[in-house]
Amino acid sequence: MSAAQAGPVLPDGVFSTDPATVDAHRLDRSGWVPEGQPLGVALAESVADVRAVLRHAHATGTPVVVRGAGTGLSGGAGATDGSIVLDLSRMNRITEISAADQLAVVQPGVITADLDRAAGAYGLRYAPDPASAAISTIGGNIATNAGGLRCAKYGVTRDSVLSLDVVLADGDLVTTGHRTVKDVTGYDLTGLFTGSEGTLGVIVGATVKLRPRPARTATLAAYFDDVASAAAAVTAIGAAGVQPAVAELLDAATLAAVEDANGRRPDRPAGAFLLVQTDGPAAEAEAADVHAVLGAHTARVAAAGDEAEGERLLAVRRQALPALERRGRVLIEDVAVPRSRLAEAVEEIQRISQETAVPVFTLAHAADGNLHPIVVVERDRELDEDVWAAADAIFTMALALGGTLTGEHGIGVLKRKWLGADLGERNLALQRRLRAVFDPTGILNPGKAV
């Protein structure tokens, strides 16, 4: 679609072919650079705009790449050659917050942290908290079924979505789900659109659950001699019947990077760091239980006496990614394994890093068995064969442990190669036929996801 072609179907100011605008909408944060150039960017301001774009794209067979804030880490929002980029960031209104129904109705471009903040005025919160929450949109979070730290207790994005307004490939608008907590009327299209990475339809509105904002939060941190002890402690927390709100693990290399960034050289470097938060009415009692459990696995446990101390303990986790980014270009990987295989997975990643001589640092949402192996290369270095060999070994290891390719970032373009190995060919074929039902002409994010 040229700007001239776009004239009749898109309102003034909605469609842009300005090179600077196009350039600002080509990439996500995965590091993946698509070949070629998109036709232009539709900066939709309404459902009507989105429908007009889709009707036009459907009639002309033009690919559409939907985009929230472009913070994705798998290439899902990378603008492929000849596509229209459909940017929803201007549709950023919180339409309603209902304290009685404990839900919010939002447009897709609302920044996730803004929603959480707005819910706070009602004593509520939006629980899913991807690390990108301050910059990513709720629409993007839903399209990728984003995770986060608090998933340990509150589940992933899908667990918070009640209903969606979706513009289909031909421009028709459907609503899935209901404004009810329970709903078994028909198939779970809400769950199907959640995590579909822009391939089944365009999410133009969402009704999401809010939850009571916990009155209390307690924070603990512990240093362990090795990852196996830290992982055993996480399992023991679960066995003690405690559901932590947050349980974050740093491996030795990541912890050393944080210490180094802070100009510290500990006499006795630890083999792993674990941050645990409990929340809710029994936060302190649960934290005391966690403290006892951790104490059986290491002597180095610190419990925050107040919020400021809690923030100091959290800082180690918060500084991990910035500390790695100081060292070079990062590729943030994402695999998930059964919780009981966490230690093996971290140890295998360390072994792979040594064998391939590719530096890999590991952060993990420990209670979920969701690991982020982070590859760090020189700043100007391409992600070359060695990097992908290490990534390949990590994916293969995750599958061998009964895990999966991606816990919360999605397939995008970067993981398509391994999809068949993970899902099996019959499952994958089924998913592709399902995709064709929603998008028979193949205009929605072609070449991405399944």
Added chain:
Amino acid sequence: MSAAQAGPVLPDGVFSTDPATVDAHRLDRSGWVPEGQPLGVALAESVADVRAVLRHAHATGTPVVVRGAGTGLSGGAGATDGSIVLDLSRMNRITEISAADQLAVVQPGVITADLDRAAGAYGLRYAPDPASAAISTIGGNIATNAGGLRCAKYGVTRDSVLSLDVVLADGDLVTTGHRTVKDVTGYDLTGLFTGSEGTLGVIVGATVKLRPRPARTATLAAYFDDVASAAAAVTAIGAAGVQPAVAELLDAATLAAVEDANGRRPDRPAGAFLLVQTDGPAAEAEAADVHAVLGAHTARVAAAGDEAEGERLLAVRRQALPALERRGRVLIEDVAVPRSRLAEAVEEIQRISQETAVPVFTLAHAADGNLHPIVVVERDRELDEDVWAAADAIFTMALALGGTLTGEHGIGVLKRKWLGADLGERNLALQRRLRAVFDPTGILNPGKAV
């Protein structure tokens, strides 16, 4: 398929055309009586048996009606004319319980309460607790996305399913999901099969989440002057930041039926009864908060001092359905509305009952806005036009309040008529095309669900 035809494809003893066996497998508990007769019953003992049945059915175009314990309330498992009934109740083994991964791997015929009991030996529980838990199967629970009392805190069946083994319409076997807590590899087929009422595939295995068994439970009961006060109290409990594990409401008519069955005639009959349970490490503190909230809406609150007292308070709720079944034939309806519309919904049901002269008693999972209007007619009376007129008015009312046709029982055959009004025609058409991807020849539970 005649028994002779079944010979080559089904092992000895698996397929039965014995009239008594067939008769025992014709109905579910909805009261719906299908016309005609099924060909026979396949009493599958293995995945291989199920695959053989499906391959045969696919090749011959024979309808297959899958069945667990036949406790469904919407006609979904009713055996239609010329179908093979595929009974999975013999596949009833708990394959694994993992304390470290907090999950169980089960065959579909496991009785739900048996799974919960087995998990108890590990300090865990299977949270979803449909009222039928003691007699229904986990496979049937998954196929209908069953709800229950504890959904208020722990979500519906779908929220507890991690992975499924599914035999497709042509006999192929696929696995969906993973043994991981987080998983965004491909579309959410696990969620799609859950609640698909035997129309997309046959669930032959499941990996389900287990949760720590709460060490503490506290129980309260309250009598209110009217439903509006009881519903306001439920909303106020949420506003106080408490997430009750159970919040069950009985309307005046249901409460009177219980009192009557117990031979009591209270001086001052109540307008509504509410049972609330809290659980977890702060159960008592939360119960104290609930007590204070309830006290602002009624003077008649009782808090259980111990487990035996808790059981006595629970008895009122437990006796509700038996008390109604003493009065005649019951049709257990099931609608859901946004939580804030609960009182309106109960009052509308009472109005509809009066206007149509059809006796309707209401039980509700109050914290979920999930209502069970229960029609009681004379024991030998057919569910005639008057009954369906009342049901129609109730469904229409639920939709008008922003609710849905069914919160936890499913569409089956009894609610198909209203599907278009609920979902919209485009959404329904999409669901039907999606169904055709999984079952192109239409052999899986034809005439049911979407």
